[in-house]
Amino acid sequence: MNTDVREPSAKYLLQMDFQPSEIGPIPRDWTLSTVGAEFNVQLGKMLDAERNVGIEKPYLGNKAVQWGRVEVSETQTMRMSRADLEKFRLQSGDLLVCEGGEVGRAAIWDAPLIECYYQKALHRLRPIRGYEPRLMLAVLQLWASRGVLANYVTQTSIAHLPKEKFVAVPIPRPTPDEQRAIATALSDVDALIAGLERLFAKKRNIKQAAMQQLLTGQTRLPGFSGAWTVKRLGDVGHCLRGVAYRGDADLFPHDTEQTKRLLRSNNVQDAMVVATDVQFVNAACVSEHQILRAGDVLICMANGSKSLVGKAGYFDREDGFEYTFGAFMGVFRRADVAERRFVFYLFQTGRYRDYINNLLAGSSINNLSPASVMSLEFSFPAKEEQTAIATVLFDMDTDLSALEARLAKTRAIKQGMMQELLTGRTRLV
Helix, strand or coil: CCCCCCCCCHHHHHHCCEECCCCCCEECCCEEEEHHHHEEEEECECCCCCCCCCEEEEEECHHHEECCEECHHHCEEEEECHHHHHHHCCCCCCEEEECECCCCCEEECCCCCCCCEEECCEEEEEECCCCCHHHHHHHHHHHHHHCHHHHHCEECCCEECCHHHHCCCEEEECCHHHHHHHHHHHHHHHHHHHHHHHHHHHHHHHHHHHHHHHCCCCCCCCCCCCCCEEEEHHHHEEEEECECCCHHHHEECCCCCCEEEEECHHHEECCEECCCCCEEEEHHHCCHHHCCCCCCEEEECECCCHHHCCCEEECCCCCCCCEEEECCEEEEEECCHHHHHHHHHHCCCHHHHHHHHHHHCCCCCCECCHHHHHCCEEEECCHHHHHHHHHHHHHHHHHHHHHHHHHHHHHHHHHHHHHHHCCCCCCCC
């Protein structure tokens, strides 16, 4: 079994009051149990439109269960017989576990709906001798992150976790008091994470609304007036296509004095340019104007997925390296440095996305040309107002980035807490 735990010596375990177990060292006052010994495990009702009879009732499928939460918006209905109603009705506190897809993904049902049932893609766990469901949820999260559940997955066309294997999954069994203490501590962190996620979503929505208002002139910043002017992007800058190179002959595994860092579609993430998983291209293939400059807008010009064509990110890296971009990419570059960020925000609007969709409509080739990008028309205010608008939106982005970093740090803290608390290395009672 893969538990990512190095087995310590028996002498060390004795000194630390630990005992060896199938899942690694655990405290001597804990026992090793299994899912089946602690929970009544039951798969949900099979979906079969021809055979299912009875009353239409709401049910949950695999997609509705995310880590730590149930998306009731994903609820659908199916016909349930009287026996089905008794067998598959959810109770508050039931733990729902994905049988397929992301195997082991789980959430506790806290009864946001008065009546609900579940489909066969889910296991329903109900304690039979007092095991804390919140603790079981944390164990599943830890086991999933360690790859432990992979040892119990049946791999056919789609990976799934059958009941007969799931019930045999080993789990630690602390004392009831410690179970509650661990579950409460981790639940408190979960509540903090959920609050940060809600705040992030709220601030992101506020920014989207601000973009809609400010970039169209529907709302003006204090001190600004006057008409806006409709211009083509080609009137304020130009679009360049990326580097053409001879496949592997011009690509290198490492950075050298003869290479440039090459960015591709995967380097544009959430409207930012990230320098992860870069390739290195022969510098002889790169012209001077294909070296990225601060304020460039990097654009995906061609992609197998039409929805990815046109995605754009703002380039502002200052890490001492020179970057270029691949043949399926393009760059929009504005001469006036002070207003480059305003143009970048235009690339994040629904109007821009509509333009791209119209350009690609009816075509089997998901490809933009520099000329097509430069033909796009937007309304532009005076230079000072462009700068002011870009500053407001940039401040919002900075706030969102700080909140996202805090959220990532809190998630990492929870992961560390699980490693400590669920192995008994840190005790709460």
